[in-house]
Structures are given as structure tokens and as C-alpha cells.
Amino acid sequence: xxxxxxxxxxxxxxxxxxxxxxxxxxxxxxxxxxxxxxxxxxxxxxxxxxxxxxxxxxxxxxxxxxxxxxxxxxxxxxxxxxxxxxxxxxxxxxxxxxxxxxxxxxxxxxxxxxxxxxxxxxxxxxxxxxxxxxxxxxxxxxxxxxxxxxxxxxxxxxxxxxxxxxxxxxxxxxxxxxxxxxxxxxxxxxxxxxxxxxxxxxxxxxxxxxxxxxxxxxxxxxxxxxxx
Numbered sequence: 356x357x358x359x360x361x362x363x364x365x366x367x368x369x370x371x372x373x374x375x376x377x378x379x380x381x382x383x384x385x386x387x388x389x390x391x392x393x394x395x396x397x398x399x400x401x402x403x404x405x406x407x408x409x410x411x412x413x414x415x416x417x418x419x420x421x422x423x424x425x426x427x428x429x430x431x432x433x434x435x436x437x438x439x440x441x442x443x444x445x446x447x448x449x450x451x452x453x454x455x456x457x458x459x460x461x462x463x464x465x466x467x468x469x470x471x472x473x474x475x476x477x478x479x480x481x482x483x484x485x486x487x488x489x490x491x492x493x494x495x496x497x498x499x500x501x502x503x504x505x506x507x508x509x510x511x512x513x514x515x516x517x518x519x520x521x522x523x524x525x526x527x528x529x530x531x532x533x534x535x536x537x538x539x540x541x542x543x544x545x546x547x548x549x550x551x552x553x554x555x556x557x558x559x560x561x562x563x564x565x566x567x568x569x570x571x572x573x574x575x576x577x578x579x580x581x582x583x
Contacts, residue, residue: 366536366568371547374559377566384559391558392524398565399530411523418519422512426505521549524558531561535568 374381383391389408396407472487525544532539547557 368537368564369560369567371553371556371560373563374556377559377563380559380562380566384555384562388555388558391562392527395527395531395558395562395565398562398569399527399534401527401530414523415516415519418515419512422508422515426508429501429505517549517551520551520554521545524548524554528557528561531565535565537564 374384389412392411393404393408396402397404401407522545525548528544528548529539529541548554
């Protein structure tokens with residue numbers, strides 16, 4: 356099943372914090388991790404580099420798109436509510452003779468700081484109530500509940516991406532270990548890629564390890580028993 360024999364300590368992963376030993380891999384991993392994964396994917400003979408790169412990118416793109424659509428839909432719903440609310444109230448007020456063509460200049464920020472209280476008598480009650488309701492709407496829009504809800508969604512998105520890295524990249528780290536006869540632990544592979552502090556380092560480590568092993572033992576398949 357393994358393609359490479361274990362000679363002494365040859366088939367071990369490099370030091371995970373030894374990224375700077377190969378600056379080309381380090382820069383590629385930091386700036387273009389999808390491409391680096393594509394090279395690893397090709398080394399594992401799972402397919403071409405571009406297929407591995409696209410598989411990694413598209414999977415992450417789908418997860419990000421789901422949360423982006425949820426957050427955008429919340430913001431869009433609030434904007435639509437405000438737009439419809441203002442139009443409906445302005446149309447209703449224009450139907451009242453005393454309010455017809457009345458305009459008002461007011462500072463919404465000051466009104467919010469004043470807890471949406473208006474003491475003017477120059478506006479009809481309909482327009483005044485519209486302004487107060489608009490102020491209340493923005494007050495609720497800027498409330499901590501909505502902010503906390505969006506922050507919670509962002510936090511869930513970050514956790515989901517980290518778990519995706521753990522499962523997806525951890526799986527291919529395990530596949531790398533199997534092919535090159537490296538001692539591995541599936542849970543450790545998940546954790547090391549789930550952790551954003553070590554994820555890119557682990558990706559560089561895997562590529563550097565493959566390059567080193569293939570350089571030391573270029574062709575040494577166990578199945579065909581060609582042992583140099």
C-alpha cells in the first residue's frame with residue numbers, strides 16, 4: 356500500500372516551524388495556499404494541480420458564500436423595510452391637506468442622541484410621527500442585539516472555515532502520511548490544520564517533506580519491490 360520505504364528517520368515530516376528553510380514554498384503558502392495545495396494534490400496522484408487548487412478554493416468559496424448571503428439578506432431586509440416604511444408614510448402624509456408638501460430639515464444623529472424626541476410645532480403630526488418612527492427604526496437597527504447577531508454569524512463562519520480546513524486538509528495530510536510511510540495521527544492532522552496559527556505552516560511542511568523524501572528516495576515503490 357505504501358509507495359516509499361522507511362529508512363531510519365527519512366520518512367518523517369519536517370519541522371512544522373521550518374517554513375523559512377524553503378522561501379519559495381513559504382511565499383507560495385502564505386500568498387497562494389490554493390496553488391500549494393494543488394501541488395501536494397498532484398504529488399499524491401489524486402489529479403492535476405489545477406483540479407486540487409479549484410477543489411480547495413471552491414469548497415471554501417461555497418462556505419463563505421453561504422454566510423455572506425445570510426448576512427447580506429439581513430442587511431437588505433432592513434434596507435427594504437426602511438425604504439418601504441418611508442415611502443408609505445410620506446404618501447400617507449401627502450394625502451392630508453395640512454401636511455401636503457411640508458418638508459423638514461433635521462439631523463437624524465442628533466435626534467437619535469435625543470432619544471427620538473421632537474419638540475417642534477412647525478410640522479404636522481403625521482410627518483412628525485414619520486420622523487420619530489424613522490429614528491426609532493435606526494435606533495433598533497443600531498442596537499446591540501443586531502450587532503451581536505451579525506458578530507455571532509461571523510464567529511460561526513470563522514469556526515466553520517477552521518473546521519473545514521481541519522477535515523479537508525487534515526484528510527490529505529493523512530493521505531500524504533500513508534503514501535510516504537510517515538507516522539500519523541488523524542486527530543492531530545485535524546487539529547494542526549484547524550488551528551489558523553499552524554494551518555499554513557503545516558501546508559508548507561507537507562510540501563517540503565514530500566520534496567525531501569522524493570529527493571532522497573526518488574523511486575522506491577514497495578509494491579514492485581524495487582529497493583535501491
